[in-house]
Amino acid sequence: MATIGDNLQAVRDRITAAARACGREPSHVQLLAVSKTFGSDAVAAAHACGQRAFGENYVQEALDKIATLRALDLEWHFIGPIQSNKTRPIAENFAWVHSVDRAKIAERLAAARPRELPPLNVCIEVNVGDESSKSGVAPADAGKLAQSIAELPALKLRGLMTIPPPAGDMATQRRFFASLRMLANDLTGAGFAIDTLSMGMSPDLEAAIAEGATIVRVGTAIFGERHKR
Numbered sequence: 042m043a044t045i046g047d048n049l050q051a052v053r054d055r056i057t058a059a060a061r062a063c064g065r066e067p068s069h070v071q072l073l074a075v076s077k078t079f080g081s082d083a084v085a086a087a088h089a090c091g092q093r094a095f096g097e098n099y100v101q102e103a104l105d106k107i108a109t110l111r112a113l114d115l116e117w118h119f120i121g122p123i124q125s126n127k128t129r130p131i132a133e134n135f136a137w138v139h140s141v142d143r144a145k146i147a148e149r150l151a152a153a154r155p156r157e158l159p160p161l162n163v164c165i166e167v168n169v170g171d172e173s174s175k176s177g178v179a180p181a182d183a184g185k186l187a188q189s190i191a192e193l194p195a196l197k198l199r200g201l202m203t204i205p206p207p208a209g210d211m212a213t214q215r216r217f218f219a220s221l222r223m224l225a226n227d228l229t230g231a232g233f234a235i236d237t238l239s240m241g242m243s244p245d246l247e248a249a250i251a252e253g254a255t256i257v258r259v260g261t262a263i264f265g266e267r268h269k270r
């Protein structure tokens with residue numbers, strides 16, 4: 042049976058190969074290990090194999106792991122939907138939030154960010170597939186939200202995140218990722234100093250890297266299939 046260490050190495054090898062294939066420097070693609078539904082033992086095992094950044098979707102589950110693993114040097118990223126009554130624990134316990142899609146949420150995160158901590162790194166989640174079932178702003182509204190976030194000193198706008206609709210073939214996957222890249226280019230052109238494209242998961246990280254991903258969020262390929270919560 043493959044261990045978490047074996048899986049991590051296989052994912053790192055995929056990232057390296059995908060970056061080289063398009064002439065990018067592999068170290069410019071950060072691996073975020075998505076540990077949702079897995080316990081702190083799994084996170085500790087990945088950390089022992091050199092993984093430092095972990096992504097979580099559910100606040101209470103994440104807080105339990107963060108408390109248990111306090112002694113390790115870990116960087117926690119919140120990547121799930123954000124309820125407004127959960128902004129305080131998110132602002133207090135995470136280094137990054139990838140899933141900001143409303144100004145009101147951004148304001149609440151900023152208000153709750155402890156002053157002794159550095160600004161909270163945030164990405165705007167964009168609904169590139171225009172799916173009614175998905176969270177994320179419409180591409181046309183990203184600029185306005187970016188402006189709201191840029192006005193909050195307790196937040197640092199880092200870039201854009203997306204979860205595109207599932208697509209079987211590389212060409213279709215790349216089209217959605219390319220649209221996020223072009224939207225980020227538009228924001229850069231409008232004067233926003235962003236450096237992050239959070240896109241690509243277990244099945245499609247190669248397509249995302251080909252379109253410029255700087256963070257890939259990978260769960261299943263590292264920890265195995267998730268059980269239902």
Ligand SMILES: *Cc1c(COP(=O)(O)O)cnc(C)c1O
Pocket residue numbers: 075077098120121204242243244258259260261262
């Ligand atoms: C669960 C999740 C992932 C990881 O997906 P896998 O297909 O298991 O790699 C990445 N991003 C977000 C936002 C998720 O919710």
